[in-house]
Amino acid sequence: MKHALHKMNPSVKFLAITVCMFTMAFFFDPWTPFVFWIAVLVLQVFLSQINWKKWLLFMLPFFVTAFGYFWTTLVFAEEQSGPVVWSIWNMHITEVQLNHALSLSFRVLAFSSLSLLFAFTTNPVTFILSLMQQLKLSPKIAYGVMVGYQFLPVLKDEFVQIQQAHRLRGAAQEKNALQRLLGIRRILIPMLAGAVRKAERAAFAMEARGFTGERRSSYFQVISIGKVDVVLVVLFLIVLVLSCTNGLWLS
Amino acid sequence: MHKIIQFEQVSFRYPDEEKWILEDLSLTVLRGERVVINGPSGCGKTTLLYLCNRLYPDNCDGVLNGSIKIFGKDSSSFIPGEINHRISTVFQDPDSQFCMQTVEEELAFTLENLHVRREEMEKRISEVLTLTDLSEFRHSVIQKLSGGQKQRIATACALIMQPEVLLLDEPLSHLDPYTAKKYVEWLDELQQKRSMTIVAIEHRLDLWGDFFDRSISLKENKEPPPFDKRKSSKQDDVSLVVNKVSAKSFLQETTFSLNRGEIAVLAGPNGSGKSTLLKALCQLIPSSGSVEPKLLGYVPQSPEFLFLTKSVQDEVGFGGGINVDEMMTRLQLFPIADAHPFAVSHGQKRRVAIAAMLSDGREVILMDEPTSGQDAAALAELFQLIDERACEGTTFLIVTHDMEFAYCLADSVLLMRDGCLTGKFEAGAMWSDEQLLLDHHLLPPKEVMHREACFA
Numbered sequence: 001m002k003h004a005l006h007k008m009n010p011s012v013k014f015l016a017i018t019v020c021m022f023t024m025a026f027f028f029d030p031w032t033p034f035v036f037w038i039a040v041l042v043l044q045v046f047l048s049q050i051n052w053k054k055w056l057l058f059m060l061p062f063f064v065t066a067f068g069y070f071w072t073t074l075v076f077a078e079e080q081s082g083p084v085v086w087s088i089w090n091m092h093i094t095e096v097q098l099n100h101a102l103s104l105s106f107r108v109l110a111f112s113s114l115s116l117l118f119a120f121t122t123n124p125v126t127f128i129l130s131l132m133q134q135l136k137l138s139p140k141i142a143y144g145v146m147v148g149y150q151f152l153p154v155l156k157d158e159f160v161q162i163q164q165a166h167r168l169r170g171a172a173q174e175k176n177a178l179q180r181l182l183g184i185r186r187i188l189i190p191m192l193a194g195a196v197r198k199a200e201r202a203a204f205a206m207e208a209r210g211f212t213g214e215r216r217s218s219y220f221q222v223i224s225i226g227k228v229d230v231v232l233v234v235l236f237l238i239v240l241v242l243s244c245t246n247g248l249w250l251s
Numbered sequence: 252m253h254k255i256i257q258f259e260q261v262s263f264r265y266p267d268e269e270k271w272i273l274e275d276l277s278l279t280v281l282r283g284e285r286v287v288i289n290g291p292s293g294c295g296k297t298t299l300l301y302l303c304n305r306l307y308p309d310n311c312d313g314v315l316n317g318s319i320k321i322f323g324k325d326s327s328s329f330i331p332g333e334i335n336h337r338i339s340t341v342f343q344d345p346d347s348q349f350c351m352q353t354v355e356e357e358l359a360f361t362l363e364n365l366h367v368r369r370e371e372m373e374k375r376i377s378e379v380l381t382l383t384d385l386s387e388f389r390h391s392v393i394q395k396l397s398g399g400q401k402q403r404i405a406t407a408c409a410l411i412m413q414p415e416v417l418l419l420d421e422p423l424s425h426l427d428p429y430t431a432k433k434y435v436e437w438l439d440e441l442q443q444k445r446s447m448t449i450v451a452i453e454h455r456l457d458l459w460g461d462f463f464d465r466s467i468s469l470k471e472n473k474e475p476p477p478f479d480k481r482k483s484s485k486q487d488d489v490s491l492v493v494n495k496v497s498a499k500s501f502l503q504e505t506t507f508s509l510n511r512g513e514i515a516v517l518a519g520p521n522g523s524g525k526s527t528l529l530k531a532l533c534q535l536i537p538s539s540g541s542v543e544p545k546l547l548g549y550v551p552q553s554p555e556f557l558f559l560t561k562s563v564q565d566e567v568g569f570g571g572g573i574n575v576d577e578m579m580t581r582l583q584l585f586p587i588a589d590a591h592p593f594a595v596s597h598g599q600k601r602r603v604a605i606a607a608m609l610s611d612g613r614e615v616i617l618m619d620e621p622t623s624g625q626d627a628a629a630l631a632e633l634f635q636l637i638d639e640r641a642c643e644g645t646t647f648l649i650v651t652h653d654m655e656f657a658y659c660l661a662d663s664v665l666l667m668r669d670g671c672l673t674g675k676f677e678a679g680a681m682w683s684d685e686q687l688l689l690d691h692h693l694l695p696p697k698e699v700m701h702r703e704a705c706f707a
Contacts, residue, residue, distance in 0.1 A: 125351075125352060143350055143360075146350055146351065147350040150349065150350060150351070150352065150393075150394065151347075153394060154346055154347075154394070161551065161556055162556045164530065164535040164536075165535075165549070165551055165556040165557045166556075166557070166559060167535065168533055168535060168549050168557070169557055169559055169569060169570065169607070169611075170569075170570055170611070171559055186559055189593075190553075190555050190556055190558070190593070193555075193593065194553070198344075198346070198347045201342065201344055201347040201348065202347045202348065202350065204301075204306050204310070204342070205340075205342055205347065205348035205349070205350075206350055207306060207310075207332075207335065208304055208306065208335055208339065208340040208342075209335065209339070209360070209361045209364055209408065209409075209412070210332050210335040210336050210361065210364035210365055210412065211332070211360075211364045212331050212332040212364070214332075216363045216364075216366065217366045217368075218363065218366070218367070218368055218369040218372075219363060219369065220356070220359030220360075220362065220363060220369065220372050221356065221359065222369070
């Protein structure tokens, strides 16, 4: 049970989540995204094993954004009709305003936690393999992405090395954030030069191993669709229907 | 005998260059032969190899004249990928020839390319792992393995295709001498088991022993400018004092000192902490202990990592040194003063880096693997560069795997193993202490071996 979301076929999960997001985009009341958000969290609590501390850390910017939406919509709303529900100083907040604000911020939370659910329960390599096997992604693109993924740690090492070499030269860390951003250019140029060389070598190595980019006739690591996927898709749909029809059972 | 690779009057050049890289080249490789192709850097060795496995001319739109026959058929008549099933290649750089995470996935990737049926894959993977003695690494993450292990994995990936020909592109250049020798022995055994044809390119044949049947030289073999054992320029006053330097988790407490004008070589197995020690000495990574003087010069394996400006002149003067012009003259940099430091040759980049360090007032220079992948001419240039500076009173600490180079250059040798400095040895008697060298994955230089043989 605790592994269900991790075991789910990544392509199926991807499609299910896309459908949910697309549907959510058509609801403008505050309750639908709210109920949906809570439901996503419940799913995540019961069907996955993730590091909640890390989750909170990743959610933090989204909480800030959500609050930002909430506040700006309240203060700068155009439509100010409807009964006033809340007054602070000389600001009068109407029901319509409040609903808009809540709707926007819950939507941010719902979308971000849904994305994080995907990110935290999916292995990138399995995702690519599954895209290739279920959704017929071209092997050229799939393996290209995969090689890029293998290079990330190498590039990170190189970045640190260049940074260290520059520090030795006495290129002082700029205080000003903008200047520091411009300073990164000096690190990126040698890195890009190296990356181009590495990319060419990797491409040659792949070709020398007989990779031509054509479809493969069989896979060593088969990513299949099973019962778990059917059950989870049904579960996602139930959650979606429940939150879309909240008007019927909440009032 | 069967002719496998046949070049007849082959000329090749890149589309945007006038100069022919290969000109009127004819050669034949027979089945079961072990052939080495040698020649200095830039003479077209790698190009030749890429013509054999048909990465060229298609991938670079190069211009090709003459005929190349592979397995008796014109090479352009093969469909893409077909030739790569029969001729497989191991490349030079162990870091950029893999595209999957684990060894098993990497091997499976090769089999998928060959359209092997899934039921057969398992069998072939275990087979090749047993053959190459790599079964223990089956589920290892490739990027976490050492250079030598990666090179063996790359070879296993080439062998799983059951090729008729194995091409090797300087496979030893990133390995320490002992690991390199082990690799050669291992390859020797494999070749006998599989009776493949092996074509390798290599500019240093010392480590291969009598592995090859035949060698083909691409440029008429100009005797490489030899460097003799240099006279020590070590002076009496101390210029570098390292006291109890250690870095977290790996580098043990290290204490040693170097004199002015001394050239010391730091050697040891792959992954023994040599680079870490250099970085700790320049305070690039957090470390405890004390280093005197505070300002040390450091030249990484890729000298361009150091460059911050747009011209060689600015680069040398970046630290605000006063004697920039003098440095430029001494290191013969005036001819390239206005060039972009990224655009000059590798040897020149290193020259610029050293000039910049010296004009910053850094009188002790630490160099990380300056010899790896360098041909004889480049080594001679490097030797001269270091020798001249040392005579002027600069102190050097150089990490290298090249024992011939170390033997000719070093006044003293620092040996390292498992993050711990074993000791500082005066060059001389230590070169014939085979046990000591073997413990540090090193081999005695040829000259010493030769002398030993005469005495025996």
